[in-house]
Amino acid sequence: MLNDPIRPASGARIPVKLHRRVCLVQTEDGVLAEELLARKKLAQDIVGRLTDRVLLIRPGRVEMVIQELHKMGHTPQVFHPTSPQRQQG
Amino acid sequence: MSAIDASYWSELQRHALASYDEALLRQVAARLVKPRNQWPAADLIERSAAAIANPVLIDRRFQDLTPPARRVLALIGHSRQPYWDLGNLVELTLALGHSDGLQPVLELLEAGMLYPGLRHPRSNKTPSSNGVSSSHPSAGPARGKLKSFEQWMAAPGPEGLLVFAPPAIAARALGEDLGLPDLSDSPAASARDTLANAAGWQETDGLEWLLRLAVLWQQVSAAPLRCTQQGEFFKRDFERLGQDALLNAAPADRLADVPDAAFLAIALAEQEGILTDSDGEWRAGPLPTVWEKGLAATLEALWTDLPRLSAWNPLDGWRGFAAQTGNPFPSAYLLAFLLLARLPEDAWVHPETIEQWILTQHPYWANESLRPSRQKPWLETFLLGVAYQLRLVQVMPPPVSPSGTGPDPEGGGWRVRLSPTGRWLLGLTEAPNLETVHTQTLLVQPNLQIIAYRQGLTSSLIARLTQFAAWEGLGAACTLQLQPETVYRALEAGQSFDSIRRTLEQHSTRGVPPAVLDSLRTWSNKRDRITVYSSATLLEFGSAEDLNEALGRGLPAARLSDRLAVAASEEAIEFRHFRLTSTRDYALPPEKCVQVEPDGVTLSVDGARSDLLLETELPRFAELIGNFSTGRRQYRLTPASLSAARAAGMTRTMLEMWFHQRAGQPLPPAARLLMTAGEAEAPHLRHHLVLHVADEEMADGLMQWPQTREWIEERLGPTALVVRQENVPALCEQLRAVGIEVGNEELGPTA
Numbered sequence: 001m002l003n004d005p006i007r008p009a010s011g012a013r014i015p016v017k018l019h020r021r022v023c024l025v026q027t028e029d030g031v032l033a034e035e036l037l038a039r040k041k042l043a044q045d046i047v048g049r050l051t052d053r054v055l056l057i058r059p060g061r062v063e064m065v066i067q068e069l070h071k072m073g074h075t076p077q078v079f080h081p082t083s084p085q086r087q088q089g
Numbered sequence: 090m091s092a093i094d095a096s097y098w099s100e101l102q103r104h105a106l107a108s109y110d111e112a113l114l115r116q117v118a119a120r121l122v123k124p125r126n127q128w129p130a131a132d133l134i135e136r137s138a139a140a141i142a143n144p145v146l147i148d149r150r151f152q153d154l155t156p157p158a159r160r161v162l163a164l165i166g167h168s169r170q171p172y173w174d175l176g177n178l179v180e181l182t183l184a185l186g187h188s189d190g191l192q193p194v195l196e197l198l199e200a201g202m203l204y205p206g207l208r209h210p211r212s213n214k215t216p217s218s219n220g221v222s223s224s225h226p227s228a229g230p231a232r233g234k235l236k237s238f239e240q241w242m243a244a245p246g247p248e249g250l251l252v253f254a255p256p257a258i259a260a261r262a263l264g265e266d267l268g269l270p271d272l273s274d275s276p277a278a279s280a281r282d283t284l285a286n287a288a289g290w291q292e293t294d295g296l297e298w299l300l301r302l303a304v305l306w307q308q309v310s311a312a313p314l315r316c317t318q319q320g321e322f323f324k325r326d327f328e329r330l331g332q333d334a335l336l337n338a339a340p341a342d343r344l345a346d347v348p349d350a351a352f353l354a355i356a357l358a359e360q361e362g363i364l365t366d367s368d369g370e371w372r373a374g375p376l377p378t379v380w381e382k383g384l385a386a387t388l389e390a391l392w393t394d395l396p397r398l399s400a401w402n403p404l405d406g407w408r409g410f411a412a413q414t415g416n417p418f419p420s421a422y423l424l425a426f427l428l429l430a431r432l433p434e435d436a437w438v439h440p441e442t443i444e445q446w447i448l449t450q451h452p453y454w455a456n457e458s459l460r461p462s463r464q465k466p467w468l469e470t471f472l473l474g475v476a477y478q479l480r481l482v483q484v485m486p487p488p489v490s491p492s493g494t495g496p497d498p499e500g501g502g503w504r505v506r507l508s509p510t511g512r513w514l515l516g517l518t519e520a521p522n523l524e525t526v527h528t529q530t531l532l533v534q535p536n537l538q539i540i541a542y543r544q545g546l547t548s549s550l551i552a553r554l555t556q557f558a559a560w561e562g563l564g565a566a567c568t569l570q571l572q573p574e575t576v577y578r579a580l581e582a583g584q585s586f587d588s589i590r591r592t593l594e595q596h597s598t599r600g601v602p603p604a605v606l607d608s609l610r611t612w613s614n615k616r617d618r619i620t621v622y623s624s625a626t627l628l629e630f631g632s633a634e635d636l637n638e639a640l641g642r643g644l645p646a647a648r649l650s651d652r653l654a655v656a657a658s659e660e661a662i663e664f665r666h667f668r669l670t671s672t673r674d675y676a677l678p679p680e681k682c683v684q685v686e687p688d689g690v691t692l693s694v695d696g697a698r699s700d701l702l703l704e705t706e707l708p709r710f711a712e713l714i715g716n717f718s719t720g721r722r723q724y725r726l727t728p729a730s731l732s733a734a735r736a737a738g739m740t741r742t743m744l745e746m747w748f749h750q751r752a753g754q755p756l757p758p759a760a761r762l763l764m765t766a767g768e769a770e771a772p773h774l775r776h777h778l779v780l781h782v783a784d785e786e787m788a789d790g791l792m793q794w795p796q797t798r799e800w801i802e803e804r805l806g807p808t809a810l811v812v813r814q815e816n817v818p819a820l821c822e823q824l825r826a827v828g829i830e831v832g833n834e835e836l837g838p839t840a
Contacts, residue, residue: 013668014635014642019627019701021676024655026647028618036619048705051650056701059675062623069619075577075612076619079657 023057024050025065025076041068098171098255099138105204106134110234121150121201137201141257151261154200157193160185162202163265165254167515168423170393172206175242175250177396180420183452185268190452194252198238202258205241206251263516269427272443273436292508295388295480295523296546297340299380300563301354303555304335306363310373310578318369320410330355341564344484344503345473348406353475356401359410360394376555380548384523385510387548391479392514395422403475404467417453424451425468429482429507430515437485437504444468472505481511533593535602537571545596553592556582571605576612586613626659627701642666671697679703681753689759690726692752703751710734710744731763741765778817780810780831796823
């Protein structure tokens with residue numbers, strides 16, 4: 001966690017901690033996240049809940065998670081590093 | 090010639106020249122660039138690579154070659170396929186009447202017009218419609234330097250005897266007389282044809298194999314094809330392909346049965362990069378980008394695939410991907426097309442006539458010891474089943490009998506000639522205009538079925554339809570079905586609801602039914618409910634204000650919480666705005682970032698090295714007790730926290746592993762106590778009489794002497810022994826026997 005109490009001055013570099021190659025699932029709402037957590041096969045690959053709608057996936061298990069989501073009838077939007085779409089800020 | 094970037098071939102040529110021994114390099118460069126000075130090897134490579142961009146120089150060097158070598162180069166030029174197996178080039182040379190088939194090829198290698206393909210064609214695909222392979226030519230394993238071409242031919246390595254001629258060189262050889270005969274029918278027969286069947290010839294739209302490749306792409310997208318260690322398909326997948334109704338169906342204008350048609354599609358798809366080999370499975374790759382460039386470019390790509398087909402041929406059908414020797418068909422295909430090119434305009438020829446010439450001239454079939462099974466006819470199958478459907482040839486139906494009741498029994502079967510497309514692909518004419526003028530060719534029905542009238546289909550429309558609708562029927566009017574899965578597949582491939590709607594509206598003969606648009610919208614929206622980031626970059630800021638500031642500066646990321654934002658890829662992040670306090674890569678093993686305090690239950694987290702996984706792991710078995718300004722958060726193991734962990738399924742082994750991974754030490758005794766105390770046998774409180782002896786030696790003696798041992802219950806320490814109350818008299822008696830008098834501090838004098 002970051003513990004930098006000093007706010008960056010305007011234009012100064014913003015301190016940030018970078019987490020690379022993270023596998024995440026973001027749901028439309030918290031209820032859907034609960035639904036995923038309640039699924040036994042998914043729960044074992046979900047290592048944590050970062051926020052109400054964001055679940056952290058065990059590294060290397062993302063393909064299994066996507067498969068299980070498909071089995072549940074979901075059609076998740078998957079962002080691979082080389083996906084044609086890019087997330088907008 | 091191949092549309093691949095010239096710089097690719099230049100780079101490939103450099104790679105090949107760099108693998109030559111210096112003496113060989115100088116020998117080749119001496120013929121190609123004729124250096125006047127003793128240039129360094131690196132300069133020779135650069136100048137040789139630059140030479141292929143100089144057509145005047147190439148023409149001069151071409152004229153220096155012997156006629157057989159010029160013909161070999163011309164054959165490569167006509168094929169548009171820069172890569173050839175050396176054996177096929179030798180076969181072609183022999184078929185053209187030269188006694189030594191190898192010498193012209195050697196001459197070209199020595200002249201720097203032809204190069205050994207020092208990479209495996211399967212592991213590094215030859216250029217095709219999908220473009221150049223991603224791996225760099227020089228990325229291959231280091232090999233020993235090539236001292237001579239004879240040495241390479243004797244031990245070619247796993248790549249095989251593959252050679253390539255840069256397209257810029259081979260293209261300069263077009264127009265060279267190959268000495269092939271004109272095999273057209275007799276003038277009398279031709280005149281009769283002209284009168285009887287002037288308007289009877291046929292040519293296809295060239296879409297048939299394109300559509301089959303599209304169907305195959307969909308089949309493999311749905312379920313990859315698994316392979317055995319020998320490279321053959323699993324039996325179940327083999328049967329699935331062999332029985333597929335669409336891939337094996339006869340075309341609407343079938344002229345000949347193609348053996349193992351589904352597997353020919355597999356072989357073409359492999360060449361096109363539509364199928365990619367991944368860990369023993371054939372998976373669907375991207376649809377070729379060349380399909381977007383139009384039918385001519387697409388047919389050109391398929392044309393260049395023909396000389397590289399080794400897994401299928403018209404005589405045997407499917408032969409499998411395993412490397413096999415003796416594949417004379419690529420050279421025979423090219424000879425057949427070149428013989429057709431020799432026909433006068435409007436002349437036709439029976440495939441058997443061409444085949445007969447090949448049987449007598451081609452060294453494979455001219456071999457007298459060839460088995461009878463190899464001598465069966467195959468060219469008609471190839472020309473009428475494959476080449477015709479690729480729009481390479483036109484066909485003339487068998488002439489009608491004079492009575493008009495059926496085919497003339499003396500007229501023979503179908504006859505063929507090159508189509509304008511075939512002539513263009515052989516480099517004989519300019520490119521014909523193959524693009525259709527009918528753009529509105531789809532009929533979208535409310536039941537989500539699409540009817541695609543073939544006359545208006547284009548390669549790019551086929552590519553788009555293939556992504557978002559499932560092909561269900563191929564024919565003059567093809568049918569497709571819109572399904573949630575296919576629309577989802579298209580969205581994942583980069584299409585959107587709007588782009589799908591635009592495609593349908595642009596090409597529909599009528600408006601798209603509202604029910605269809607509603608379904609498409611529903612399916613598209615459903616996809617937005619869950620987003621999976623398979624390898625995202627998460628940015629963790631110190632405060633919400635920092636995150637706002639970063640987003641304000643254009644950080645291309647989505648906010649997850651007040652301090653977290655996620656970017657699908659970090660390529661677009663401008664790092665000049667940020668100071669990285671630490672970086673954590675989640676593809677690497679967990680890092681040791683926890684320090685265990687001396688009490689064994691307090692855990693201090695090093696914030697600079699910790700990760701999100703840790704932040705979710707710790708609360709499962711420890712309680713947060715503080716966040717200190719030293720940058721360390723502290724957690725404490727408590728009976729309650731560990732009890733909760735046990736209830737959630739955590740075991741001592743899991744906790745031990747966690748301590749090894751995160752703290753780099755075994756589970757501390759205090760933590761072990763808290764974790765397992767509840768599982769251990771309940772401890773007992775009880776009274777003991779303790780016999781304290783003078784020293785350790787005396788205690789050892791009492792424990793060893795059988796007369797005293799039996800009355801001692803256990804040894805508590807070096808000089809302390811436990812004795813039961815009822816055994817005290819007996820022990821004292823034995824001790825007195827050896828002269829030891831026991832003093833009794835608590836019980837008084839012993840009896």
